[in-house]
Amino acid sequence: MSNPRAPLRRIVVAGDGQLGSLAALAIKQALPFAEVIIIGTPVDNGALADRSPTALPFTNRFHDRLGLQEELLLLRAGGCHRLVLRYIGWGGHDGSGAVQHGAMPYGLSNDASLKTRFAQEWGGGSRSGTEGQSGSQFAGSVAEILAGRGQFAILPSETPTPLSDVDYALRWNPAAYRDLIIERAAAAGVRHIAGEISDTVPDGQGGLSALTIAGAGTIEADFFVDCTGPSAALLSRTAPVKRDDWQEYLPIRQLAFAQPVKPVLSLEDRVSLPQHGWLNELAGRDALQLMLALPDGVSDGQIMDMLGQPPAESISLNPGAVCEPWTGNVAALGDAAAQFEPLGFLNLDLAHRQLELLLEMLPGQVVDPRERDEYNRRAGLMAAGVRDVLGLHYAAPAAAERFGPLKQSAHLKRVLDQSSRRGRIPFSEELPLANQELSALLAALGMGSGLTPLALAEGNDAAEKSRAAFEAKAQAALSAAPPYGEWLGRFLQSNQPG
Amino acid sequence: MSIGQPKPLRVVVLGGGTAGWMTAAGVAKLLPGLADVHLIESKDIGIVGVGEATLPHIRGFVERLGIDEAAFMKATHATYKLGIDFRDFGSIGTSYIHPFGSFGEEVNGVGFHHYWLELQRQGMAGPIGDYSLAVQAAQANRFVPPVQDTSLASSYGYAYQFDATLFGPFMREFGVTNGVRRTEGRVTGVERDAETGDVSALTLESGERIEGDLFVDCSGFRSLLLGDTLDEEWEDWTHWLPCDRAAAMPCAHTSDEIAPYTTATAMPAGWRWRIPLQHRIGNGYVFASSFISEDEACDAIAKAAEGTQLADPRVLRFRPGRRKKSWSHNVIGVGLASGFLEPLESTSIYLAQMAITYLIELFPDGPQIDPRDRDEFNRLVDMEYDRVRDFLILHYNATTRDDSEFWNHVRTMELPDSLSGKMELWRDAGRIEKYSDGLFYDASWIAVYLGQGVLPQHHDPRAALPKPQQVAGALSQLQKTIGDIVTGMPSHTEYLHRQTARMADPL
Structure with missing residues (x-):
């Protein structure tokens, strides 16, 4: 009993x-x-x-x-809402010398297009990406197209809409x-x-x-x-x-926060590589927030140069x-x-x-000690998964050059190897991102993915079908989505208390 | 071949059984232009033909290859399957169905089985199978495919029960249509590259020499390439899974009703299967030869089978375990050449399908095989086998049976650490050690634990917070809804007969 x-x-x-x-x-x-x-x-x-x-x-x-x-x-x-996080410069420069950049969307709906020859080759940089931005690596996501046009809304509907597959984060x-x-x-x-x-x-x-x-x-x-x-x-x-x-795995030891500046309503946030460390630009209705993440050895003057002002706050980090x-x-x-x-x-x-x-x-x-052990086992997997996803960022070409060689777990090494050569992401328990999101992240970071044997075998007809299906999906989403600012304004106004 | 594709790899599949033709057909169909598939089979070598009962994953294989389900069912005399009915495992006289579906639903973040345990303590709950649509439909001998939404009527899956000796030929026809070359002949010689040790060619009795870049060993237990040629070490699991023989025997149906489930009944030295197909019933006694002789087992299955015996019992011999490396040099083992786990949970075809899936994902991009791909394949295959192994061992160990030496042995044997930790967590706290890769998740473990009478000492305290009458009311409502859905289903036999394209011609 x-x-x-x-x-x-x-x-x-x-x-x-x-x-x-x-x-x-x-x-x-x-x-x-x-x-x-x-x-x-x-x-x-x-x-x-x-x-x-x-x-x-x-x-x-x-x-x-x-x-x-x-x-x-x-x-x-x-x-x-944020639909994508844009990584600028992590992949270095493309063939024309332009700074590479790519956007990472959320959710699972990017899977089919990412795995096709069309998406992988299109995503590999052969096509100039979103809205004509040179150097962009298009990951084949509707979210990126919507973010680029500044169009999005939460559509009230009992049935699926062209925006139902577009996942998002909130700020x-x-x-x-x-x-x-x-x-x-x-x-x-x-x-x-x-x-x-x-x-x-x-x-x-x-x-x-x-x-x-x-x-x-x-x-x-x-x-x-x-x-x-x-x-x-x-x-x-x-x-x-x-x-x-995690000091051998992760390079950042200090965070410097700028004084928040005027609000920016955007469906995209950005993380770029200035002269030192990396710079986060987080949009929002209250303010645009800039934060520098720095390894040891960056002077106050260099930080001020990058932020354009003295940091409002600095904190140290021991990962x-x-x-x-x-x-x-x-x-x-x-x-x-x-x-x-x-x-x-x-x-x-x-x-x-x-x-x-x-x-x-x-x-x-x-x-119950066994229950506690199971919690700690899974929490440990979650933490290791985060460390690996962060480590994956630092394996991007320009980041690897900047931050130097860092220790990588066996799983991260496997992901990087299998992705680059075989176009597959080995599964790991309790990761913060789904494999489809990891594929999109790798593309956004400028880490080209190999073609899967299935994509190689599917031939050009299937690739063309995928391309046509994706374009139809993107067009439907654009037709359904109003300008985000207008939608949000209407929503806030019509839901005012009283 | 499209621009950018490498020259097709010469893939030689050795063996024309289920695993061989599944591999050849899968690779040829899914990797056209990348693989030139050549299968060698011999009429003189019998097909084991295991895997009459399958798991729902087989549907993915059928769909992915673009096989017409109706034609496939007709050709293999297939019936539908909602789960496995286990009898006499936990103790003699008890039974439960391990369904392809869940039990109830999580409420406020607490698993359904915790509420069930609490109500059961209060004497207010029926068997946990009362709250599973798949179990109730199976017990009522009813079937329709699940609906494609998120309602209760979508909360189950299904697989097939088919004639494995017909499945291979069906896949052969499909494979040949999709470009597989087939050569009949017995392999008499294996050539290896002097420098790398890779297999370079097979020589047939006829003198024909077949070269290849990649060899898939589907030669069954003989494992001509992975075992005999490359001498890849076998990890023996007999100490955990002592059954090493099966006495198989078909019999006729005894009634018009065809059960939409497989039955596994525990026997004094193992267990016996009952798999209803369209035209007959497959029976077999999986037994441990160290506890019972082959003759005794054959007598036992002949006595146990209900219908008219259609053939004499045929004894199959096997060794539970797996190769330490399923991919070695340029040879990949699929099916019995790679490993064997008794068909207690119908995993044989799944394990072959799993290896084919990983082979396709990791298909070499040239004749030079990257050792990292080989390591990855072996890591994945080991994980799959080890998880299934632990789940099978649970069926034997979670018992109070002490009526035979066999059951005394399996009840008291030392368990793999990976399983004992899981069982301790369940016994102490009623929780399942979570994983999302491989086979058999929470609902499966709960089905076997509870079905075999392994009740935890404690369950989640939150399950006792609501008034018992309130929970009992909700469970009664669930039971009623399930009952209504089941009542609306046709019988399994009726559904099959309505689908005339799925029915084989009368024998």
């Missing part, structure tokens, strides 16, 4: 940034009879998941599951988003206690039984979730934290992941579990996938 374990009675989430707030809300929804307390201990500035103004499409579905409608994020948190204002989640969490019954953690009480089994909040006394709990950022304020008090150091992010009865999420550069906006995506995994494996009052 199987028995249910006694459910958790009280869960404490430390850190009330956007990640901790969402974790508290999600746990309260999962365990409505439990008391969930969120501790407003200050979140470290280096908590990149917490300060990220964007994530990946996974988060949209996760939000849906938690009842956070996309409309709400557009109306209350400055939300807007938002992190402070407004956090306030929205805190409000939702409070409405769901989450208690919010402000204050710093001054002490913790071990439970004698490798975890904690209570923590002390300056000015608010001692709080006992069955389970603790650490969303405090790189300092891992709770996890670090359970046992010496063993960490998998790596905690080997056992769930220790005892403490589970660390986000930067408390893994730190790495925000290349491709994977930080909050990983944090949300960790949170989803925690919800799946949510324990009873007594933690």
Whole structure:
């Protein structure tokens, strides 16, 4: 006879940034009879998941599951859509000397076109890409065409529309988003206690039984979730934290943030290679945000030259992941579990996938060690997957030249080899991107893909059919999609409160 | 050949059984211009003809090759299959269906089986199969293909049960039509390149010499190339899967009803299959020769088969395990030459299909084979075999049977670490170790664990949060909806007879 374990009675989430707030809300929804307390201990500035103004499409579905409608994020948190991330210069220069660039779309709908001879050869640079931009490597995605024209909308429809296959990420204002989640969490019954953690009480089994909040006394709990950022304020008090150091795999040690400038409404964000490091340009309804990611040895003057102004803020980065992010009865999420550069906006995506995994494996009052081991196994695969996707960026021709040789996992080596020679992406569990997205990313980074035997064999007729089908699909999408700014303006206006 | 294509690779397939013709037809059809396929087969060498029952993946193979499903079913006397009915495995007198489908649906992020475990504790749940459309349709002997939407009526898949001795010839005709050259003859010599050790040509009894760039060994258990010639090491799994013989025997139908499922019934020294085809029923006793003699097994299957015996039992011998390298030099093993796992979960044809798929993905782009492609092929094939192996071992080990030496052995044997970890996670917490590559995911593991009476100690505490009556009500509603859908289906036999293009001519 199987028995249910006694459910958790009280869960404490430390850190009330956007990640901790969402974790508290999600746990309260999962365990409505439990008391969930969120501790407003200050979140470290280096908590990149917490300060990220964007994530990946996974988060949209996760939000849906938690009842956070996309409309709400557009109306209350400055939300807007990103269809592609454009990589500029990562592939070096093309034959004509122009800087290579390519756009990475999201979702699975690029698969068929990417695997055809047509798409692979067209994507290989023989055709001048989107909207006549020299050096572009066209990945064969409708999303890129829409982003290039600035056309997109969420079309309300019960049946598929020409835009249904176009997946997207959302951007938002992190402070407004956090306030929205805190409000939702409070409405769901989450208690919010402000204050710093001054002490913790071990439970004698490798975890904690209570923590002390300056000015608010001692709080006992069955389970603790650490969303405090790189300092891992709770996890670090359970046992010496063993960490998998990624310094040999990833080159970035410092992030420099520019003062945000005037808003830019775009369906595309960009990441380029200026003189040193790489530069992220994130559009948004509030501001265009520039961020430089730098290896060691770049001077303040060089940073100022690249940003055109002194950085508004700089933070240092020590990439790596905690080997056992769930220790005892403490589970660390986000930067408390893994730190790495925000290349491709994977930080909050990983944090949300960790949170989803925690919800799946949510324990009873007594933690089952095997359940914890399974969580740590899968969380470890997730972290390694992120490290490999980041490493894949640094294997791009111009990036490899700039950042020098970096260590690569056996899986990453296999992906690079198989993709370049055979046009196939070996599968790996718990990767942040689907294989179709990885193919698109490799193309955007200027890493030519080999033709698959099937593409080689399919002949020119099939290639021509694929080309015609793709063009029809793209045309239908363009006909269906209004200018994005107009659509968003109408949407915001017609949904004004009152 | 299109511009940019390399010169076609000369692919020599040795063996005209199921694996051989699937390989030859698949490569010829999907890689025209890249491969020049030549198959060698001998009338003198019998075909094992395993794999009468299949998995839903076979449908992908049929569709991808552009084979007309109706013609294929007609030619192979195929019936539809919704799962496997396992009898007497967990204990004598118990049974369950491992369906091609799921049980219920996840609610609030908690797997259905946790709610079922909670209701079962409260004495308010029926067997978990009550909440699977595939199981209910199978038990009612009804069938229609699933609908193509996201409703409950789409929540299952199907495969085929067919005559394996007819499948090979059907694929032969398809392969030859698609450009496979066929030579009949017995191989008497294998030539190897003195420098590389690669196989360079096969010599036939007739004196004919057939050269090739790539050789696919589909010569069955004999494994003439991978085993005899290259001496690739065999990893033996007899200690985990002691069955090493099968006594196969067809019999006539005893009723008009054709079951849309395969039956696997545990026997004192193994298990026996029952596979209903259009014109007959395939039967076989898979047994461990260290626990029962061949004669005893033949007697047992003859007694157990229900209908009129159509032939004497035929004994097949095999060795469970796989080659340590399924691709060595320029020789690739597909089917039994590469590895063997007993057909308890109908994986034989899947394993051949899987190897063909990877061969096509990694098809050499010239006569010089890149060792990285070879390593990748071997990594993938090993992963597939090892996952199926663990799942099969579970069927034997998850039992309380102590009625024979065989069952005492498999119940108490030491398990591979990869399986014992999975079973401990289930026993402690009712959770499945997740993976997304290879074969058999959560629903399959849950079906076997619960079907064989392995209840976890604990389940998710959230399953006990709602009022039991509320959950019971939801499950009753699900059961009713499933019942309504099943009632609306025709019987499997009726559906087959309506599809006249799929029915073979009367024998």
